[in-house]
Amino acid sequence: MGIFDKFFKKKDRKKEEKGRPSSPSLKENLNYIKEKLKDCDDVIYRDLWVGENQEFNLAVVFIDGLIDKALVNDHVIHSLLLDSRQADPSIEKIKGNLYKVIKKGTISGGDIKEVNDLDKCILSILSGDTALLFDGSPDIVIISSKGWEKRSISPPEAETVIRGARDGFTETIRVNTAMVRRRIRDPNLKIKQIQIGERTHTDVAVLYMEDIVDKNVLNKVMERLKNIKIDGIFESGYIEQLIEEDWHSPFPQVLSTERPDKVAASLLEGRVAILTDNTPFALILPTTLATLFQSAEDYYERWMISSLLRVLRFLAALVALTAPAVYIAFTAYHPGLIPTKLTLYVAATRQGIPFPAFFEALIMEATFELLREAGVRLPAPIGQTIGIVGGLIIGQAAVQAGIVSPLMVIVVAVTAVASFAIPSYSAAIAFRMLRFVFMILAAIFGLYGIMLGLIMVLTHLVVLKSFGVPYLSPFVEIHLSDLADTLIRAPLMYFKERPEILNTPDKRKMVDLREEKIESLEEDRRGRDDKK
Numbered sequence: 001m002g003i004f005d006k007f008f009k010k011k012d013r014k015k016e017e018k019g020r021p022s023s024p025s026l027k028e029n030l031n032y033i034k035e036k037l038k039d040c041d042d043v044i045y046r047d048l049w050v051g052e053n054q055e056f057n058l059a060v061v062f063i064d065g066l067i068d069k070a071l072v073n074d075h076v077i078h079s080l081l082l083d084s085r086q087a088d089p090s091i092e093k094i095k096g097n098l099y100k101v102i103k104k105g106t107i108s109g110g111d112i113k114e115v116n117d118l119d120k121c122i123l124s125i126l127s128g129d130t131a132l133l134f135d136g137s138p139d140i141v142i143i144s145s146k147g148w149e150k151r152s153i154s155p156p157e158a159e160t161v162i163r164g165a166r167d168g169f170t171e172t173i174r175v176n177t178a179m180v181r182r183r184i185r186d187p188n189l190k191i192k193q194i195q196i197g198e199r200t201h202t203d204v205a206v207l208y209m210e211d212i213v214d215k216n217v218l219n220k221v222m223e224r225l226k227n228i229k230i231d232g233i234f235e236s237g238y239i240e241q242l243i244e245e246d247w248h249s250p251f252p253q254v255l256s257t258e259r260p261d262k263v264a265a266s267l268l269e270g271r272v273a274i275l276t277d278n279t280p281f282a283l284i285l286p287t288t289l290a291t292l293f294q295s296a297e298d299y300y301e302r303w304m305i306s307s308l309l310r311v312l313r314f315l316a317a318l319v320a321l322t323a324p325a326v327y328i329a330f331t332a333y334h335p336g337l338i339p340t341k342l343t344l345y346v347a348a349t350r351q352g353i354p355f356p357a358f359f360e361a362l363i364m365e366a367t368f369e370l371l372r373e374a375g376v377r378l379p380a381p382i383g384q385t386i387g388i389v390g391g392l393i394i395g396q397a398a399v400q401a402g403i404v405s406p407l408m409v410i411v412v413a414v415t416a417v418a419s420f421a422i423p424s425y426s427a428a429i430a431f432r433m434l435r436f437v438f439m440i441l442a443a444i445f446g447l448y449g450i451m452l453g454l455i456m457v458l459t460h461l462v463v464l465k466s467f468g469v470p471y472l473s474p475f476v477e478i479h480l481s482d483l484a485d486t487l488i489r490a491p492l493m494y495f496k497e498r499p500e501i502l503n504t505p506d507k508r509k510m511v512d513l514r515e516e517k518i519e520s521l522e523e524d525r526r527g528r529d530d531k532k
Contacts, residue, residue: 019117019118019119019120020032020117020118020119021116021117021118021138022115022116022117022118022121022133022138022139022140023138024135024136024137024138025135026057026058026059026133026134026135026136027135029118029133029140030045030059030061030133032118033061033118033121033122033125033131036118036122037122037125040063042063042064042065043061043062043063043064043125044060044061044062044063044064045059045060045061046059046060046061046077047059048060048077048080048081050080050081050102056134056135057134057135058080058102058132058133058134058135059132059133060072060076060077060080060130060131060132060133061125061130061131061133062125062129062130062131062145063125063126063128065148066126066127066128066146066147066148067128067129067130067145067146067147067148068145068146068147069147070147071145071147072130072143072145076130076132076143076145080102102132102134102141111143111144112141112142112143112144113141113142114139114140114141114142115139115140115142116138116139116140118140121133121140121142123201124142126201127146127201127203128145128146128147128148129142129143129144129145129146130142130143130145131143146174150170150171150172150175151170151171151172152170153167153168153170153175153179154167154168154170155167155168156168156169156257156258156259156280157258158258158425159257159258159259159262159295159296159423161295161296161297161300162297163297163300163301164259164261164296164297164300165259165260165261165296167179167260168258168259168260168280169258169259169260169275169280169281169282170280171277171278171279171280172277173193173203173204173205173275173276173277173278176205176260176275176280176282177191177205177207177275179260180207180260180263180264180267180273180275183260183261183264184209184264184267184268186209188209188210188211188212189207189208189209189210189267190207190208190209190210191205191206191207192205192206192222193205193206194206194225194226196225196228196230196233196239197230197231197232197233198229198230198231198232199231199232200231200232200233200234202232202233202234202276202277202278203276203277204225204233204239204274204275204276204277205274205275205276206218206221206222206225206272206273206274207263207267207272207273207274207275208267208271208272208273209267209268209270211505211506212267212268212269212270212498212504212505212506213270213271213272213504214270214502214503214504214505216468216503217272217285217286217467217468217469217502217503218272220467220468221243221272221274221285221467224242224243225239225243225274228242228243230242233276234278234279235276235278235279235281236256236274236275236276236279236281236282236283237256237281239274239276239283240252240254240256240283243285244466245464245465245466245467246464246465249460249464250429250430250433250434251289251427251430251460251461251464251471252287252292252424252426252427252430253285253286253287253464253465253466253467253471254283254284254285254287254466255283255284255285255287255291255292255424256281256282256283256284256424256425256426257281257282257284258280258281258282259296260282261296262284262296263282263284265296265299266284268498268509269498269499269502269504269509270498270499270502270503270504271284271285271286271287271502272284272285272286285466285467286466286467286468286469286502287466287469288466288469288470288471288472288473288474288501289461289471289472290473290474290485290486290487292422292423292424292426292427293310293313293314293317293422293423293424293427294310294423294485295309295423298310298489299489299492303488303489303490303491303492306488306489307487307488307489307490310487310488310489311487311488312421313421313422313423314487315418316418316419316421316422317418317421317422317427317431319414319415319418320415320418320419320422320428320431320432320435321431321434321435321438322435322438322450322454323411323414323415323418324361324365324411324412324415324435324438324439324442325435325438325439325441325442325449325450325453326442326447326450327357327361327407327408327411328357328358328361328439328442328443329442329446329447329449329450330346330447331346331350331357332356332357332358332442332443332446333446333447334446334447335347337447345407346405346407349405349406349407350405352402353402353403353404353405354402354403355403355404356443357408357443358439358440358442358443360403360404360405360408361408361411361412361439362436362439363398363403363404364395364398364404364408364409364412365412365415365435365436365439367394367398368391368412368413368416369432371386371387371390371391371394372387372416374386374387374390375387375390391413391416395409395412395413415435419431419432434453434457437453438450438453441453462476469501469502470501473501474486474499474500474501477501479499479500479501481494481496481497481499481500482499482500482501485499492510493510495509495510496508496509496510496511497509
């Protein structure tokens with residue numbers, strides 16, 4: 001953790017430098033902006049003379065491609081050139097207060113703010129805002145005019161469901177916050193926005209429920225975000241890696257998702273969500289191992305179906321982690337532990353195979369990983385064909401060539417399918433990577449190596465934490481109420497309280513209908529007794 005602390009504690013020299021204060025001289029301000037933005041041909045400077053007799057000089061600065069042209073032309077430039085002529089003709093009354101007159105009575109745009117710092121003005125221009133500078137006043141009016149091209153809302157590609165919402169996050173942070181706000185119409189939903197990146201100044205929004213979230217977790221999140229000193233943030237994965245506690249661990253300590261309904265549900269549990277501009281992936285924290293196996297659809301189906309699917313996912317993770325290693329251990333070290341007929345069949349299929357079981361499994365696993373990676377990088381229709389047809393053809397060809405046994409192809413195929421059943425892509429990658437470690441341990445020590453590997457992984461998971469919450473909660477710190485949403489998904493009537501591990505001030509999540517009915521019957525009985 002020493003390197004981690006050193007990275008975060010290095011000085012921010014840019015922060016120490018004070019911004020350039022604006023001057024009453026329009027020419028001086030424009031010269032400074034033009035010097036900073038020289039060789040930037042997409043920056044537009046519009047010099048205007050306004051007033052009844054065009055006696056006032058001002059300038060409009062914006063970047064072509066980042067602004068809403070209709071808003072700037074119709075509500076800013078048009079208003080300044082035409083509507084300002086209908087203002088009070090007394091020059092003496094508005095001299096020195098031109099920016100106030102224009103701000104309050106001329107511009108009909110949306111969000112408007114004032115700055116007296118040219119560096120902040122330049123940052124606003126680079127963010128898609130329009131700057132309005134006046135001759136004779138140091139005040140600069142910043143008009144929110146963001147309007148770049150953006151992708152429309154579409155279903156999340158990595159988290160498809162049969163039953164549930166079909167909208168997923170986009171690359172525009174304000175659209176994403178609106179999708180969450182639309183689901184939680186509560187004034188306690190707070191959205192704090194900061195900028196990270198000394199050069200990119202990427203917008204990052206922190207979402208939480210003020211009356212539910214644990215303030216210690218929230219403060220820790222905000223502190224780590226503010227301590228990030230890096231040139232640029234281009235994806236939420238940057239933030240995930242820079243705020244997690246143990247960056248040596250292969251397991252994700254922050255849950256990423258494209259689904260706004262999943263973010264909304266997590267906020268109501270007392271978690272914190274982080275949205276990053278230019279990426280459709282949100283971060284949810286703190287997270288535990290159990291949350292990586294949860295799907296949004298689990299809560300939309302009946303509890304028995306969801307519980308069965310949960311158990312299958314945990315079994316799939318175990319298969320994805322140990323299946324090739326178990327094959328190596330049984331064939332190389334412990335053939336006597338399997339039935340005699342199966343032993344004879346395995347021996348017969350391996351006749352003529354020039355490689356030991358470990359290299360046989362390594363060849364097939366590496367081949368399937370290559371096919372999987374190629375399928376991701378290629379266009380969608382071709383990638384699916386490569387993944388399915390390529391696997392079948394290569395597997396069949398390898399068996400016919402006598403390089404691998406048919407049973408090995410089956411084991412590798414089942415392992416690949418099992419890894420796809422894990423809802424979290426980051427968790428699936430962790431299990432896929434550890435699979436090779438288990439194969440090496442099985443090749444050296446047999447089943448003892450597999451047990452050693454499981455003990456090492458469990459020990460690591462026990463000590464791992466996500467923002468102070470044990471990663472194996474609620475198994476290491478037993479909370480009976482939290483066990484209702486881990487290996488199984490209990491009926492919704494048992495979700496009366498929020499998870500104990502999150503230490504939320506407001507514990508109550510749902511009123512039990514049966515308790516409410518009993519209280520109503522008791523009130524009716526007391527009312528009848530009072531009448532008597």
